[in-house]
Amino acid sequence: MKKYDVVIVGAGMAGLTAAIYVARAGKSVLVLEGTMHGGQIINTIKIQNWPGDFEVSGADLMNKIYHQANNLGAEVEYEEVVKISENRGDGGFVVETNENEYACRAVILATGTEPRRLSEKQAADAGSRPISYCATCDGALYKGKPVVVVGSGNTAKHEMKYLEGICSKVHHIHHDDPIPADAEAVFVAIGRVPNTKVLKDFVELDKDGYVVAGEDCKTSRSGVFVAGDCRTKSARQLVTAAGDGAIAAGAVVEYLK
Amino acid sequence: MEVLDFYADWCGPCQMMKPVVEEFKEAHPEVKVRAVNIDEEEELAAEYRVSSIPCLVVLKDGKEVNRSVGVMPLKKLEKLAEV
Numbered sequence: 001m002k003k004y005d006v007v008i009v010g011a012g013m014a015g016l017t018a019a020i021y022v023a024r025a026g027k028s029v030l031v032l033e034g035t036m037h038g039g040q041i042i043n044t045i046k047i048q049n050w051p052g053d054f055e056v057s058g059a060d061l062m063n064k065i066y067h068q069a070n071n072l073g074a075e076v077e078y079e080e081v082v083k084i085s086e087n088r089g090d091g092g093f094v095v096e097t098n099e100n101e102y103a104c105r106a107v108i109l110a111t112g113t114e115p116r117r118l119s120e121k122q123a124a125d126a127g128s129r130p131i132s133y134c135a136t137c138d139g140a141l142y143k144g145k146p147v148v149v150v151g152s153g154n155t156a157k158h159e160m161k162y163l164e165g166i167c168s169k170v171h172h173i174h175h176d177d178p179i180p181a182d183a184e185a186v187f188v189a190i191g192r193v194p195n196t197k198v199l200k201d202f203v204e205l206d207k208d209g210y211v212v213a214g215e216d217c218k219t220s221r222s223g224v225f226v227a228g229d230c231r232t233k234s235a236r237q238l239v240t241a242a243g244d245g246a247i248a249a250g251a252v253v254e255y256l257k
Numbered sequence: 258m259e260v261l262d263f264y265a266d267w268c269g270p271c272q273m274m275k276p277v278v279e280e281f282k283e284a285h286p287e288v289k290v291r292a293v294n295i296d297e298e299e300e301l302a303a304e305y306r307v308s309s310i311p312c313l314v315v316l317k318d319g320k321e322v323n324r325s326v327g328v329m330p331l332k333k334l335e336k337l338a339e340v
Contacts, residue, residue, distance in 0.1 A: 035327070045267060045268075059270075137271075137309065138310065140265060
């Protein structure tokens with residue numbers, strides 16, 4: 001089994017920032033990512049609140065940070081973490097993925113959030129019609145066609161406004177309404193949920209599934225830290241994710257002393 | 258073997274796939290990769306029933322054998338294309 005000082009779960013802004021700091025502190029670090037590095041922000045074409053850049057795309061920004069972490073010696077593997085447990089005997093941890101097992105002395109959880117999925121009832125109602133969680137990604141595929149937006153928050157309103165410029169008709173329904181018969185695609189914007197399913201019996205989660213930790217990024221388990229959007233916090237922004245990454249990395253380095 | 262890479266300029270995840278597809282092309286010059294801008298080639302996108310992008314369709318002898326929607330790293334693209 002390969003062994004690292006630190007395993008970071010998630011290669012979004014929080015995870016990659018933590019990787020930069022941990023690598024710069026001279027520790028060996030592996031970042032595990034289930035899909036693609038970059039995280040949620042890659043869906044954004046124009047970021048205008050990242051200090052230092054008037055405007056930058058999520059993809060460009062995250063690719064730069066990925067290469068920076070890589071150049072500093074952080075390793076990145078594209079494997080999905082399925083279980084984390086304590087390593088009986090040496091006080092460290094074992095991180096299991098769909099392909100491998102890794103041993104480490106400390107863990108940083110930076111798993112982020114994902115869109116809340118359509119309810120089973122509505123998904124059944126949608127049948128074989130495409131379901132999209134990103135209007136700016138898929139809207140143009142339904143030019144001049146009727147679609148429906150599910151959701152009542154700000155994101156749903158924003159998606160509707162965007163789609164109204166493209167589609168012939170944009171229906172708006174809530175999370176328990178039937179899907180209109182004429183809608184050719186279903187755009188879902190009913191909030192986000194933390195990616196913490198595999199952490200349920202490992203660290204304390206709040207009722208919504210977020211990893212419980214204060215600004216010190218320390219979880220309920222010694223040696224396990226949390227950074228970014230999957231942590232209980234008030235502001236989920238790109239800069240606060242980066243900030244968490246630095247704090248969690250500092251705490252890890254202190255823990256490893 | 259051919260890979261159709263359905264994308265659009267306004268799609269963030271498609272931007273993320275660009276360097277991955279470039280790397281793939283360099284590593285596998287024997288595979289023909291065709292970038293399809295869905296705004297310019299609406300008919301082709303409709304023909305392949307592309308409902309979400311980025312969408313990569315793998316063709317063998319002109320027939321679809323595999324497809325994947327969403328971003329992915331190089332090793333998963335290689336697996337998809339079976340190279």
